[in-house]
Amino acid sequence: MKNKLLIIGASGHGKVVADIALKMNKWVSIAFLDDNENIKSSMGIEVIGKSTDVFNHVQDYDIFVGIGDNFTREKVHRKLEAKGVYIPTLIHPTAVIGEKVELASGTVVMAGVVVNCCTIIGKGCIINTGATVDHDNIIEDFVHISPGAHLAGTVKVGKGSWLGIGSVVSNNVYITSRCIVGAGAVVLRDITETGTYVGVPSSKIN
Incomplete structure (x- = not known):
């Protein structure tokens, strides 16, 4: 772990990531790509280059991918990982993390989240504001x-x-x-086919 943090992405999600990093008080300085x-800056934090510049900074910075889109975040994370870049895990100070919880690199846990005991959360996940993840969940990458x-308890969510x-x-x-599980949807049964699910109870629309 280094004493400076570089966040890829300075828009909405990246700003929340930066806010969490500031509150964690682990890095003496933070910058964006x-x-x-x-x-040129976001939240008063300087943008020091483009995402393609990232490998010019790996000697001086920990790197975090502050991109909301799952596919893009995975693509960038994998490139960093392949080069052996250190990617931290970010946890807002107000989050409640239970015993025997595993959080992999590049995951961010936001304000007001509760993750209960014996849950495993993979790489590059976003556990967003006020979400709750109960006991014995498996959240893949x-x-x-x-x-x-x-x-609820013993839920598994695929990559x-x-x-x-x-x-x-x-x-x-x-x-x-x-x-994709739509806003406000209620999932009562296993979803075994990739698609978009909405409604109460949830059903596949495409």
């Missing part, structure tokens, strides 16, 4: 659990899936990879 040349989503704001997943439910 962003491909929008019109953005590059999943986004949106603000106010609630997962790259996105659970929309306010969605609810009942206990002992499996959601396969690369799914």
Whole structure:
């Protein structure tokens, strides 16, 4: 771990990531990379280059991918990982993390989140504001659990899936990879086919 942090992405998600990093008080300085040349700073934090410049900075900075899109975040994370770059895990000070919880590199846990005991959360995940993840969950790599989503016990969410704001997943439910669960949807049964699911109870629309 280094004493400076570089965040790839200076827009909405990146700003929240930076805010968490500031509150963690582990880095003496923070900077952004962003491909929008019109953005010179964000939250008063300097943008020091484009995402393609990242490997010029790995000797001096820890690197975090502050990109909201699951697919893009995974692509960038994998490139960094392949080069042996240190990618931290960010946890807001107000989050509650239970015993025997595993959080992999590149995952961010935002304000007001509760992750209960014996849960495993993979690489590059977003556990967004006020979400709850109960006991014995398995959240695979590059999943986004949106603000106010609630997962009961023994839920498994496959790689790259996105659970929309306010969605609810009942206990002992499996959601396969690369799914979208719409805002406010209630998942009561396993989802075994990739697609978009909405409604109460949830059903596939495409």
